[in-house]
Amino acid sequence: MTTVQTTAPPPPPALRPAVVARAGLYGVLGLNAGAVTVFFVQAGFGSNALILLGRLTGLYAALLMAFQLLLVARLPWLDRRIGMDRLTSWHRRAGFGLLWTLLGHAVFITFGYAELSAMDPVDQLVDLAGTVEGVLRAIVALGLILVVGTVSARLARRRLAYETWHFVHLYTYVAVVLAFTHQVAVGSTFTASAAATAYWYTLWGAALASVAVGRLVLPVRRNLRHRLRVSAVVPESDTVVSVHITGRDLDRLPARAGQFFLWRFLTRDRWWQANPFSLSAAPDGRTLRLTAKTAGDGTAALRHLKVGTRVFAEGPYGAFTTLHRTRPGTLLVAGGVGITPIRALLEELDGHAVLIHRVAGVEDAVLHDELRELARTRDIELHLVTGPATPDRLAPPELARLVPDVAERDVFVCGPPGMTAAVLRTLRALGVPRKQIHFERFSLAG
The missing domain is CATH 1.20.120 (Four Helix Bundle (Hemerythrin (Met), subunit A))
Structure with a gap:
């Protein structure tokens, strides 16, 4: 649309x-x-x-x-x-x-x-x-x-x-x-x-x-200055939850859509554990939001956080931002919960954008109502691609059909490693210049 x-x-x-x-x-x-x-x-x-x-x-x-x-x-x-x-x-x-x-x-x-x-x-x-x-x-x-x-x-x-x-x-x-x-x-x-x-x-x-x-x-x-706390915990589905964070002077926190933090929730049993989660909404100077899918004890515990829980956040980190755009048009490809940083990016993008959200089934389309509202109010063309991983529904012919001018756009890709690798191969096959392809993995070093 x-x-x-x-x-x-x-x-x-x-x-x-x-x-x-x-x-x-x-x-x-x-x-x-x-x-x-x-x-x-x-x-x-x-x-x-x-x-x-x-x-x-x-x-x-x-x-x-x-x-x-x-x-x-x-x-x-x-x-x-x-x-x-x-x-x-x-x-x-x-x-x-x-x-x-x-x-x-x-x-x-x-x-x-x-x-x-x-x-x-x-x-x-x-x-x-x-x-x-x-x-x-x-x-x-x-x-x-x-x-x-x-x-x-x-x-x-x-x-x-x-x-x-x-x-x-x-x-x-x-x-x-x-x-x-x-x-x-x-x-x-x-x-x-x-x-x-x-x-x-x-x-x-x-x-x-x-x-x-x-x-x-x-x-x-930064944490002494902003004094972050959990302000709301919102289940998005049976396996996905959003955590809203508030604090002081968040308009002075140099965070951008597409970036992530290492979040440490200061509860008795989880204060020592830091996990990387992207912002799932563009920072507005008042609140921050992360959205995570249950993948272990750490992410499962997010659903049970209490409002007021203190938060220690390291960041923002990452180059998956509009700072690196080279073209007026944009294609964004997300797989599953990889939609979170892309959902935030949509709020910062100018110009025509095409969003492809690749999921196994409609029930896995996290934040889809928000995506439809963004597409309705901005110049965004939204495609929800469902079905099993094979056959590859984002192979060169299918992607070229959905986005004929893909080689003229910046492309932002975020999703599981297998899907990301497959999309990158498709983009190379379609002749998209490397400088127009933007992706990032959560890879941390001690």
Whole structure:
């Protein structure tokens, strides 16, 4: 159904925010890699090639470790432009790079000194740990990184509860402290010059400060300021519930439609558990709303929250917003309860929009009355697609029939992983440029 045309959206910026943010991150990493190389050369070369390689891999490992902290600091400027899911993906890839450079550092240094002393490599490692300050701490740090790397592998990650994985991941911060003290104690490049020492202290200080600000200072400050509480609990169906949140000065909370928070409801049995839920209505400066489907004890407990329950929310997070639009027309594709952030986005969109809500049956069409009302009052064409997952009802021919000009639109996709992957394949087959495709997964890093 189509209604009266609204005002045209403003033209997209010449430089996309995500491109600017990515270029900034790559630039920061590249400049620091160059600085590390310069300081390495200035420190001089020894006679043993293995020790030389060990020093170099150790320096790059230290840089990667600091970069890792920046990626998971949850700084608003980066998160709004890149998205936590992509930052977390980069963090994971950098983590495996860190693991290999640390292993290379340990192996090259051990074998290099063993070659000079004619000792067995194992005996040499034991000797270094017992006689050289900071080496034992470095061995413990490497062991912790190995454990974290093991539980972060895809096979192990699928088998672990998020809380278990997160708890193990926190040991990374212990490894960071141990590695830094090792670098201070025995790093020849660290003490080669006053400039090198100042550089490393600044690098580590900036990385740790980013984590402190993004993960501690901002969340605590915002929650003290806004004092969030549950104002209503509204069952949407037998398995879906909406929770309305109120608080002070919500007009100053920098949340946008499409973003999510990590919600922690401060009840006696659930205060320790944080879950990511998207806003299911655009923030209006007075209330916030999340809508969740029962998928475990945590989400089932939402139905029993009492009005007045205190809430601690971390966020807002995510780049699934209108900030990244490139075209005047929009297609939004939602699967099941994945409609929640898209329902919020509809309130911010200008221009003609097509919404496709993919569900197994009509009874699974969450918030459908609200969608119909939005379609009636705005320039939105609404399609409810029902039926089993196979045959694929959003395959290229079907999607092209529903939206003939799909390649000329921005496309926002949110739903279960299987459906999202299938829609992305369809969009590629229909020639939709990558820069016009927007999707986000809830992927959190410790």
